[in-house]
Amino acid sequence: MLGFLQRIGKSLMLPIAALPAAALLLRLGQPDLLNIPFIAAAGNAIFTNLALIFAIGIAVGFAKDNNGAAALAGAMGFFVLSACATSLNKTINLGVLGGIVAGIVAGLLYNRYHNIKLPDWLAFFGGRRFVPIVTSGAMLVLGFAFGYVWPFVQLGMSHLATWIYDAGVFGAAIYGLLNRLLLPLGLHHVINTLVWFEFGTYKGLHGEITRFLNGDPSAGLLLSGYFPIMMFGLPAACFAMIAAAKKEKRKAVSGMLAGIALTSFVTGVTEPIEFSFMFLAPVLYVIHAVLTAISMAVTYSLGIHDGFGFSAGAIDYILNYRIAQKPLLLFFIGLIFAVIYFVVFYFAIKWFNLKTPGREDDDLTEDGEASMTAVDSGDKYEGLAARLIQDIGGKQNITNVDNCTTRLRLNVVDSSVANASAIKRHGAHGVIKLNKTNLQIIVGTDVEFVADAMRQQLAHGAAAFPNDIPEAPDESAVELATVTVGAESVCAPIQGMLLPITDVPDKVFSEKMMGDGFAIDPDEGLVVSPVDGKVSGIFPTKHAIGLTGSDGLEILIHVGLDTVKLSGEGFINYVNEGDAVVKGQKLMSFDIPLIKNKVPSLVTPIIFTNLDTAKHVVLKKSGKVAKNESDIITFA
The missing domain is CATH 3.30.1360.60 (Glucose permease domain IIB)
Known part of the structure; x- marks a missing residue:
């Protein structure tokens, strides 16, 4: 059941991801901003059809290969479900919950029937074409049941919403507490969907977000409490963790924590912060959940109404400032919460010796040195x-x-x-x-x-990274790679300027995370094999090739940096995985004029991924090398 609910939460993120753009259009088109009705109508079209969008998005999310046939089935299923139910009871409004049900059923039926085989005379309707048909049939049955059952569900949802609203400060606090406590399980999206898109009614529209953006003066009470936490509280918690970090680790964690603090302030995306201490220091997360509940209660009791299209960050705060109620007061409350978070987090970390980032016990890598490596550039x-x-x-x-x-x-x-x-x-x-x-x-x-x-x-296959962060190497492989195989036998695979691996403008390579090697800044778009051996792997986007030499040396040739984003554009491979190759044989070509302005650099690392960690690559020459030129490096 937990896994099933998580799939719902994950699937909800696909349609929810479209809401910021819709909210932006809806807000910009209002009379107090651009006063362009057709822009407002464009944004409102998304919120008006949320149930259908949820049906489509969830069906795609549940389908094992995210195929469009599931989306079509979700849409058709929702239409059938809605029409059947309302034909039996005109008071029924399925809302986004109806869309969720239709999407789940369509996705599950897609996984069951997308490859079904029918008799020859019905073969045209087999496979994925069968999915919308069987979904419509299932929705016909569900629609009949919903016609009699849904009024009770609808009444229950109304009572739940009424209870939260009537509970006032307490209800807002309970919502805030549950929202954070469900986050570790990924189930907070489920309760958010009800509050954001289902609770309350205004001119036929439902949900706190939808009603707020459409001018409902009563909406936003259950949303405003997020702003002090996401814009001020959690960023302040990051700075508290920086201040409490061990001196020798403070510099290492400052960049990471400051970056995610800025992300939280600007966009309202907080999970990177919360998961940085959630399991290292659970007591802090409980404190955070309680402070969120308090923020919800405070903003509710002060009658502050504010909302967002995506999350409670500075972007939404500024965008909706003119339609919010008491937004300036909300800003000052945020400053108070920043102080509270900093003080509480700092002293809790110190008093309880909590292992927040920068205070962990040293984690030893295979070579016995403490490491906090984060991949943060290039590919x-x-x-x-x-x-x-x-x-x-x-x-x-x-x-x-x-x-x-x-x-x-x-x-x-x-x-x-x-x-x-x-x-x-x-x-x-x-x-x-x-x-x-x-x-x-x-x-x-x-x-x-x-x-x-x-x-x-x-x-x-991940053959392009065959021994990424190697475990203790096999002794025979080490012998072959470092003794039997001489570095002098490795030829330059590309013509260009020879560089030490530390000059590659990418930490993944320059810090030797994949292994030691060298690099070439190419002036010709042709790659040849630097050894006799075989092709052990070709990356799907054609920009990287893995080789295994005849004596066991494993080599990765990675053309340029961030070239993966080109999806193969400008690259041609001339060999296949498993092919035997000889030194100087053409492996691939790449169009330098086409790709050089689309990537950060064309500098090409050549990495020895199973080289003995006691050995290092040393350049025997500098300057330009010709392709297939030998005696350019040695292993020291």
Whole structure:
């Protein structure tokens, strides 16, 4: 049930992600701003049809391959469900809950029937074409049931909303407390959906957000309490953690904490902050939940009405300032909460010796040195994805990769295999092992790119990063790589300027996270094999090739930085995975004029991913090298 509810929460994020743009249009079109009715109408069209949008988005989220046939089934299912139910009882208003039901059913039926085989005379209606048909049939049955059952559900929702509103300060506090306490399980989206899009009625519109943006003067009481927390409280908590960090680690954590504090203030995205201390110091998270409840209660009792289209950050605060009630008072309350958060967090961390970022016991890496490495530049998504796959237990331990706004949601064979310490050391903000088969990793707002990179590597193999952050190397492999194989036998794979690996403008490579090597700034777009051996892997976007030399040396050639985003544009591969190659054989070509202005750099790292950690690459020459030129490096 927990996993099922989490899938609902994750699926809700797809349609919710479209709301900021709609809210912006709706707000800008109002008379007190641009006074352009058609812009306001464009934004309001999204909020008016939220139920349908939820049906489509959730169906896609539930479908195992996110296919558009599920979206069509979700839309058709909602139409059938709504029409059948209202034909039996005109007072029924399914709202977003009806859309959620239709989306779930459509997604589940898609997974069950998307590859169904029908008799030859019905074959045209088989496969994915069958899904909208069977969904409509299921909704016909549900519509009949809803016609008699839904009035009671509708009444129950009305009573719940009435109770929260009638409970006043207490109700607002309970909502704020539940919102934060459900966050670790990813279920806060479920309660948010009810409050944001279902509670209350104004000119036929429902939900705190929708009503507030459409001018309902009574809306926003259950939203305004977020602003002091997200704009002021949590950023202040970050600075408290910086102040409480160990002196030798303060500089290392300051950049990370200051960055996520700014993100919270500007956009209202708080999960990177919350997961930075949620499991390291649970008592702080309980304090945070209570302070959120207090903020909700205070703003409610003072009659402050404010709202947002995405989250309670400075962008929404400024945008909605003119339609909010008592927004300036809200700002001063935020300053007070900033002081409270800083003082409470700082002294709680000190008194209880809480292991917040910068105060953890040193986590030793394989070479015995403390490490807090975070991948933060260049092709970071590929590198981070490769590391996470290894830290989770390898490809064989991962059965499904999904994500929401800031976290990876993974189905695994055994979550106990995952190395939480290594996962956090390599850049994640937190790890949640829900049960044996469900694992969540908090990455941040760019989680979607990490998830995509993981899916690509899992689907096509991660051979381009074969020994990323190697465990203790096999002794025979070390012998082959460092003794039997001489560095002098490695030729330059590209023509251009020879550079030490530390000159690569990307920490993933310059700090040797994948291994030692060298780099070339190319002046010709042709890559040849630097060794005799075979192709061990070709990255799906064609910009990276893994090789295994005939004596076991493993080499990664990665053309340019951030070239993954080109999705293969400008690259041509001339070999396939498993092909035998000889020194000087053409591997790939790339169009320098086409890609040089689309990426940060064309500097190409050549990495030895299984080199003995006691050995280092030393350049034997400087300046320009020709492709296939030998005796350019040595292993010292």
